[in-house]
Amino acid sequence: MDETNRDEMQTHTNDQAQGLRTKFGRSFRVIAITSGKGGVGKSNITTNLALTLARDGRKVLLIDADLGMANCDVLMGLTPKHDLRHLLYEDVHIDECLSKGPEGVDLLSGGSGVAELTHLESEQKWRLLDALDPLGERYDTLLIDTGAGIGTNVQFFAGAAQDVVVVVGPEPTSLTDAYSTIKVLANRCGIRRVLVCINNVTTMAAARQVFRQLHSVTSRFLSVVVELAGWIPSDIHVEKAVMTQVPFTTAYPMAPASQGITRLAESILRRPPETGRAGGFQMFWKTLLASEEYVT
Ligand SMILES: Nc1ncnc2c1ncn2[C@@H]1O[C@H](COP(=O)(O)OP(=O)(O)OP(=O)(O)O)[C@@H](O)[C@H]1O
Numbered sequence: 001m002d003e004t005n006r007d008e009m010q011t012h013t014n015d016q017a018q019g020l021r022t023k024f025g026r027s028f029r030v031i032a033i034t035s036g037k038g039g040v041g042k043s044n045i046t047t048n049l050a051l052t053l054a055r056d057g058r059k060v061l062l063i064d065a066d067l068g069m070a071n072c073d074v075l076m077g078l079t080p081k082h083d084l085r086h087l088l089y090e091d092v093h094i095d096e097c098l099s100k101g102p103e104g105v106d107l108l109s110g111g112s113g114v115a116e117l118t119h120l121e122s123e124q125k126w127r128l129l130d131a132l133d134p135l136g137e138r139y140d141t142l143l144i145d146t147g148a149g150i151g152t153n154v155q156f157f158a159g160a161a162q163d164v165v166v167v168v169g170p171e172p173t174s175l176t177d178a179y180s181t182i183k184v185l186a187n188r189c190g191i192r193r194v195l196v197c198i199n200n201v202t203t204m205a206a207a208r209q210v211f212r213q214l215h216s217v218t219s220r221f222l223s224v225v226v227e228l229a230g231w232i233p234s235d236i237h238v239e240k241a242v243m244t245q246v247p248f249t250t251a252y253p254m255a256p257a258s259q260g261i262t263r264l265a266e267s268i269l270r271r272p273p274e275t276g277r278a279g280g281f282q283m284f285w286k287t288l289l290a291s292e293e294y295v296t
C-alpha cells in the first residue's frame with residue numbers, strides 16, 4: 001500500500017468510525033449473510049462488513065460457516081491453525097480456534113471436514129454451546145457467512161440470526177435462486193424480514209431494477225418483508241484485493257465497493273433488529289442448538 005493510500009485510509013477510517021458512532025447506539029447484533037447462487041460475493045461482503053463494523057468500534061466475531069468451502073481466512077490473509085472442526089471433534093479450546101484478523105475482528109473458520117451441523121452428535125452440540133456461550137461478553141456483533149443455497153446449515157444459522165442479508169447478483173439465475181432461498185427462509189425458518197444486498201452492478205439504478213424484480217415476486221407469493229439494504233458496485237478493486245489477500249475496505253478504502261460496504265453497514269444498523277429475534281448472544285446459541293427442527 002503506498003503513502004497516499006495509507007493517509008487516505010486513515011482519514012476515511014476515522015471519518016467512518018465517527019460517522020457510524022454518532023448515528024447509531026450500541027446494540028447486540030447477529031447478522032447472517034447468505035445467497036441462493038454461489039459466487040455472488042458473500043464472503044467478500046461478510047469479511048469487509050466485519051472490518052467496517054469493527055472500525056466503528058464494534059467487537060466483531062466473524063464465523064465462516066461455509067463448511068468445507070470456508071475462505072474468509074484467505075480473504076483476510078490468515079492461516080488459522082485451528083478451526084470449528086478442532087473445536088467440535090478434537091476438544092481444542094475455543095480461544096485457540098479463533099484467529100485474529102485485521103481491525104481486531106476475530107474469525108472462527110469453518111474449516112474442512114465438518115459434517116453438516118444438523119448432524120452433530122449431542123456431545124458436539126453441547127461442546128459448541130459451552131465454547132461459544134461466554135463469548136457474548138467479548139463481542140457485540142456476530143457476522144456469519146452461511147454459504148450458498150438452501151442447505152440445512154444455511155437454515156440452521158439464518159434461522160437463529162436476528163437479521164439475514166441475502167446477496168443477489170444481477171444475473172437472472174441469481175434472482176431465481178435468491179427467490180428460492182427467501183422462500184425457504186420464510187416458510188421453514190420463520191423469518192419475517194429479509195435484507196437484500198445487490199452486488200456487482202454498475203449503477204444504483206441497475207441495483208434498484210434487480211431489487212424491483214425480486215420484490216415483485218416475493219411480495220406476491222411470500223409472506224415476508226424484503227427490503228433493499230444496500231448495493232455494491234462492480235469494482236476492479238475487489239478482485240485486486242482478493243489476489244493480494246488484503247480485504248478491499250483495507251487496501252482501497254475509497255474504492256466504490258468500499259463505499260458500498262459503508263452504506264450497507266449504516267443501513268443494517270439503522271434498522272432495529274427483527275422483532276422477537278433480539279435475544280442476545282446466549283439466546284442466539286440456545287436457539288441455534290435447541291432447534292429440534294434443524295438439530296436432530
Ligand atoms: N462487487 C464486486 N466487483 C467485482 N468483483 C466482485 C465483486 N463481488 C465479488 N466479486 C468477484 O466474485 C468473486 C467471488 O466472490 P466471493 O468469494 O465473495 O463469493 P461467494 O458468494 O462467497 O462465493 P461462494 O458461494 O463460492 O462462497 C470474487 O473473488 C471477486 O472476484
Ligand SMILES: [Mg+2]
Pocket residue numbers: 042043044066071145147
Ligand atoms: Mg464464500
